[in-house]
Amino acid sequence: MRPDVETDPGSAPLEMGDKGMMLQVLALHVPGLTQILAHVIAEVRGSVNKDINGAELLYSLLNAPWLQSLLKVESILHTLINSELKVRVHHLLLSLQVYEFPKPSNEARELYALLSHPHLQGATIRRDDATGEIYIARVIHGGLADRSGLLHAGDRLVEVNGQPVFGLEPEQIIQILAHSHGTLMFKVVPITDRPVNNQTMLYVRAMVDYNPHVDPSIPCADAGMAFRKGDILEIVDQSDTLWWQAVKLPSISACAGLIPSTSLLKRKQKELWWSQPYHPYTCVKTCEYTVYAVIVLYVHLLNMSGFRRSLRLCRQRRGQAFGTSQFCTLRCPTSCYSSLANTYEEVVQYQHHPEHPHRLIALLGPSGVGVNELRRRLIEINPKVYQGAVPHTTRPPKCHEGSGREYHFISREQFDTMVCNHRFIEFGELRGHLYGTSVDAVKDVLASGKICVIDIEPYALESVRTAELRAYVIFIKPPSVEQMKCTRMNSHIITNCYTSRPFKDEDFQEIEDAGRNMEQHYCQFFDHVIVNDGLQAACVQLLTAVRRAQAEPQWVPTAWIRPTGQS
């Protein structure tokens, strides 16, 4: 909080030019000095006029630029000292918050105290309130303390530089450390039963964002590690049920950071959920027949050259439905909703075996960004290697269409049965006919030894990220609106009325917004991102990514390789 006398020097009236500024700055620290100095200067100015000996010199001294500069420096220093104090008060408050939540079982308090100290980097201490003893709470994996091998969680700290620490507050121990120079001497009583670390390495993909600096429950924010959705984390220590230690991969630091454990993160999610205002929604596990009506499928016009028709949702309906629970109803009970509620997804490095079917390539992007254009071009490059999946439909075949070529033509009853058996990755209704891309159609392509390339809507992610299809998900990201205006000058957008027209500015804005939305909600599922700026360059990137997906090791869910129940 600022003192009452403080004024904003920048907004102060400068009737006296720079001298006015000088007086305002001084007023920050000493009330009334402004008036005194103004009075002195006025007096001196009067003396100058009266030609009193030395007055001119004094006047010029008081107005000298170096004096004003010094005053400014002093003012800045004063502000810095203030902010330093604020930081300390803030740290103290943070420390106090630690005592509130989560409440440690043994009423002990933990404070991250030693990380910043070069001699003991990477350890935290806690005070047992019942006994007043100070213990090493945890040793941060890969930190200096850990590498020294001298300190272990549970060791009792007796003295620091000959000063007994028994009964001291953690803050007081910080002060001892802060004021120590040179060699630091710790007297420690080692823990008798040192826990054996027999934990296996665990790798996870973060399904949520986490920022320790806005989490009041973390024992120490500075020891925490921030992560974003999709980051791969190596969990190096799970000995604490609430706070794990992890390293973000690829690792730039050997030192681990604290992250909430799965159970703690789930608890936080639940608390957050309960704190949200109630929104009645329709994500109930209704029979999937009832959801046909919510989707209108959009059959592409881009398959004139014999490519498989892709099923994209109608542009207008998609805008409304995206990110809402309507999508969730589609794939219940294995809807995207369950994945979104996850905290961490256990992953392993997977290298595609040449004798196994290829990984499915699933392209995802906002409508109009160019998902189908890229898919079409990729297949065109080498139709012997890349192929789409043949969709199913209940509409009657046209005279030039053959079953299993353009579509699998099936009855409505057959279609319904497939829906009930979860055989569709995506399905919907257009003008009274049902259309869908089935898992089997994808598997047929994969079984033929080709790489299957499909485009999907976000709700279908759950259906393709399976041990069966092992989808490699590529997000086709829109460039900026300005870039799209340049690159799409001669392109046409296909509307839901089977017509195409030149792009309008609002189309670009819509694509950009939808892309941002999609990325925000689903980026944790993206294996690769391609910005579709120049078509040629995007195509090359797609080709490279698709090859890399098959040829290089990738992080995939452990469940794909080691189904639940196996270890």
Ligand SMILES: Nc1ncnc2c1ncn2[C@@H]1O[C@H](COP(=O)(O)OP(=O)(O)OP(=O)(O)O)[C@@H](O)[C@H]1O
């Ligand atoms: N990088 C690009 N530069 C210029 N034109 C592009 C580019 N990418 C796509 N286009 C054009 O934009 C139009 C829309 O592309 P496309 O049909 O592939 O979109 P989409 O993402 O599949 O969306 P929808 O399914 O709604 O059609 C097409 O005319 C396509 O040729």
